[in-house]
Amino acid sequence: MNDQEPVGGDALLRVEDLAVEFITEHGWLRVVDGVSFDIRRRETIGLIGESGCGKSVTALAILGLIAPPSGRISRGRVILDGQDLLALDERELRPIRGRKIAMVFQEPMTSIDPAFTVGKQIVEVLRRHLPLSRSQARRRAIDLLDRVGIPDPHRRIDDYPHRLSGGQRQRVLIAMALSCEPELLIADEPTTALDVTVQAQVLDLLAGLQDEMGMAVLLVTHDLGVVAETCDRVVVMYAGEVVEISGVDELFPRPRHPYTAAMLASLPGLNPGEPLNPIPGLVPARHALPPGCWYGPRCEHVIQTCHSAHPALVSSGTRSARCIRADDLDLPGVGS
Amino acid sequence: MTGTTPPILELTEVTKSFPASRNLLGRVTARLQAVIGASLTIAPGETLGLVGESGSGKSTLGRLVVRLIDTDRGRIVLDGVDITSARRSELRESRRKMQMVFQDPQSSLDPNWLVGDIIAEPLKANGVARSERLTVVERLLADVGLERAHRGRYAYEFSGGQRQRVAIARALALEPKLVVCDEPVSALDVSTQAQVLTLLEELRDRLGLAYLFIAHDLAVVHHISHRIAVMYLGRIVEIGPADEVYYRPRHPYTEALLSAIPNPDPAAGRRRILLTGEMPSPVDPPPGCRFQTRCAYAMERCRVDEPMLTSFAGVEVACHLHDEGPNLRGASVIDLSPPTSDRA
Numbered sequence: 001m002n003d004q005e006p007v008g009g010d011a012l013l014r015v016e017d018l019a020v021e022f023i024t025e026h027g028w029l030r031v032v033d034g035v036s037f038d039i040r041r042r043e044t045i046g047l048i049g050e051s052g053c054g055k056s057v058t059a060l061a062i063l064g065l066i067a068p069p070s071g072r073i074s075r076g077r078v079i080l081d082g083q084d085l086l087a088l089d090e091r092e093l094r095p096i097r098g099r100k101i102a103m104v105f106q107e108p109m110t111s112i113d114p115a116f117t118v119g120k121q122i123v124e125v126l127r128r129h130l131p132l133s134r135s136q137a138r139r140r141a142i143d144l145l146d147r148v149g150i151p152d153p154h155r156r157i158d159d160y161p162h163r164l165s166g167g168q169r170q171r172v173l174i175a176m177a178l179s180c181e182p183e184l185l186i187a188d189e190p191t192t193a194l195d196v197t198v199q200a201q202v203l204d205l206l207a208g209l210q211d212e213m214g215m216a217v218l219l220v221t222h223d224l225g226v227v228a229e230t231c232d233r234v235v236v237m238y239a240g241e242v243v244e245i246s247g248v249d250e251l252f253p254r255p256r257h258p259y260t261a262a263m264l265a266s267l268p269g270l271n272p273g274e275p276l277n278p279i280p281g282l283v284p285a286r287h288a289l290p291p292g293c294w295y296g297p298r299c300e301h302v303i304q305t306c307h308s309a310h311p312a313l314v315s316s317g318t319r320s321a322r323c324i325r326a327d328d329l330d331l332p333g334v335g336s
Numbered sequence: 337m338t339g340t341t342p343p344i345l346e347l348t349e350v351t352k353s354f355p356a357s358r359n360l361l362g363r364v365t366a367r368l369q370a371v372i373g374a375s376l377t378i379a380p381g382e383t384l385g386l387v388g389e390s391g392s393g394k395s396t397l398g399r400l401v402v403r404l405i406d407t408d409r410g411r412i413v414l415d416g417v418d419i420t421s422a423r424r425s426e427l428r429e430s431r432r433k434m435q436m437v438f439q440d441p442q443s444s445l446d447p448n449w450l451v452g453d454i455i456a457e458p459l460k461a462n463g464v465a466r467s468e469r470l471t472v473v474e475r476l477l478a479d480v481g482l483e484r485a486h487r488g489r490y491a492y493e494f495s496g497g498q499r500q501r502v503a504i505a506r507a508l509a510l511e512p513k514l515v516v517c518d519e520p521v522s523a524l525d526v527s528t529q530a531q532v533l534t535l536l537e538e539l540r541d542r543l544g545l546a547y548l549f550i551a552h553d554l555a556v557v558h559h560i561s562h563r564i565a566v567m568y569l570g571r572i573v574e575i576g577p578a579d580e581v582y583y584r585p586r587h588p589y590t591e592a593l594l595s596a597i598p599n600p601d602p603a604a605g606r607r608r609i610l611l612t613g614e615m616p617s618p619v620d621p622p623p624g625c626r627f628q629t630r631c632a633y634a635m636e637r638c639r640v641d642e643p644m645l646t647s648f649a650g651v652e653v654a655c656h657l658h659d660e661g662p663n664l665r666g667a668s669v670i671d672l673s674p675p676t677s678d679r680a
Contacts, residue, residue, distance in 0.1 A: 050525035051496070151613075165614055166390070195389035196552065197611045200596035204610055222525060225598030252602050266530035267600055269555030272579075272674065275537075276559070278530035282495055334601045 385561030576651030584668030
């Protein structure tokens with residue numbers, strides 16, 4: 001994916017000024033706030049940040065999966081092929097979900113129904129979206145299992161999910177997600193529950209299928225290593241906002257937001273023998289956001305001005321950063 | 337580290353299996369071999385990292401050490417005392433010397449207890465007077481970077497990183513010499529993970545603690561460990577100084593494991609070894625070397641003859657490549673040292 005020819009500039013999906021709120025003991029709290037980015041055809045975008053930063057909620061909102069009454073999308077548009085998905089009702093969304101946009105979640109055991117065979121579940125997805133007979137769909141399901149590297153697919157298709165290992169279940173989920181050759185795959189921590197050697201196999205599989213099918217991928221993850229190895233561009237979120245957008249080859253060596261730089265500095269293994277540089281403190285609670293920059297209280301480059309006004313996401317060339325000091329700071333990255 | 341001081345922990349040929357299936361009469365028909373013939377030592381103040389994937393037996397080994405489960409065979413010696421088959425009453429003294437920190441503080445700490453009570457619990461169980469308990473709890477809170485006022489808060493009010501600090505404070509209450517940490521930072525975000533790792537290092541250096549640090553994340557293990565042991569399907573396949581194992585792996589499985597770690601440097605372009613297939617079932621391990629079904633270098637002999645750990649200048653490895661075929665004799669299968677590293 002990294003070494004693929006440059007992707008075209010045409011956006012496949014555009015997220016515009018998205019805001020999502022959830023009801024809490026403190027009233028409606030905004031957990032995603034003014035998020036905008038686009039995904040180009042064939043491109044892999046990494047959506048990264050720590051627990052609670054809003055990355056998974058952003059992915060769910062794109063899929064129209066923010067369920068009232070506990071959650072609501074209070075602002076914004078999600079445009080796919082010129083159509084605002086947020087303006088569609090559930091009945092209109094259903095053919096888009098699965099057909100044009102597919103998803104893979106972290107925990108394969110909770111996304112697969114344990115009561116039905118693997119084959120029955122894939123056949124159901126195929127027949128919901130495509131005009132296939134039962135036997136055509138079954139043949140296609142066997143072919144899909146074969147493509148995602150399930151050994152002996154003729155027999156495994158009639159297995160129940162509990163007979164598969166974690167890696168195989170994730171392969172089955174990928175097979176289900178890709179069964180209708182979607183234009184965009186949203187993968188939320190698809191390899192987080194897997195062992196590292198299995199993760200390598202699954203990432204390799206995804207990259208191969210992406211090339212083959214020419215789809216775009218939105219990869220939601222906390223793993224900076226996975227992002228560096230698989231993504232073209234990266235969207236970094238903090239406390240519900242986008243704080244940096246950048247190409248992967250620029251982000252890692254030369255981060256422009258102090259939070260990105262601080263996350264990189266806290267990774268073990270980048271500077272062998274050196275002590276780690278943890279980020280002090282905690283992510284602010286949504287009902288108690290600090291004045292000015294939300295990262296300010298934890299930032300080692302903070303100056304007085306940072307506390308006076310909330311910074312905007314400012315573009316410079318192909319990159320954007322939400323930091324008033326982005327141009328003066330020469331932040332260390334990976335390999336520097 | 338392996339000088340003249342007697343080890344704080346010494347395992348000799350420790351083996352553990354679990355019943356995997358039973359017949360109608362309740363007789364065991366298959367056994368899952370979780371740990372086979374594990375031998376290792378940890379010196380006072382030393383950190384031994386134990387890595388491996390799901391099913392490698394690393395967590396079982398940790399549980400055997402703290403005697404949460406009993407060994408089938410082998411010997412566990414803690415601070416000079418054989419605790420292999422010590423009874424509950426005899427274990428009390430040993431338990432003071434050895435504590436455990438688990439992966440998920442959410443489930444290892446009762447959310448409805450006050451933090452002060454959680455930390456004081458082991459003190460109470462060991463008959464420390466109430467007034468003294470309060471003093472110790474305050475000192476422990478300060479030690480792990482929490483505030484005095486946190487004593488009166490509930491565990492559920494805390495973030496994951498803070499809860500892990502509470503778990504560490506509880507583990508340190510009885511001033512142990514050895515702490516078994518089972519995936520202590522795996523559930524934490526990267527910045528919080530760095531905070532907790534830094535705390536563990538600081539406490540180790542200040543209190544002279546030894547750690548058995550069990551984790552699947554090799555970068556984390558390399559960072560904190562003096563030595564690293566690698567397990568595959570119940571066996572320790574390689575054990576040696578952290579830099580040796582991490583940069584110059586002697587076992588093909590260690591090589592594959594290291595090459596699978598995603599590298600946060602997009603310019604790195606590292607060679608990736610994709611293992612074929614999956615880890616075989618520990619109920620029915622393959623004959624010969626346990627890694628032979630997935631090893632790119634497997635020879636005839638590997639299919640029939642199980643290699644034993646052999647020592648080569650401070651690194652132990654269980655692999656036939658070291659005395660047959662390429663006859664590596666302790667040389668690494670690959671050199672992964674960073675080009676700029678000036679560390680010998």
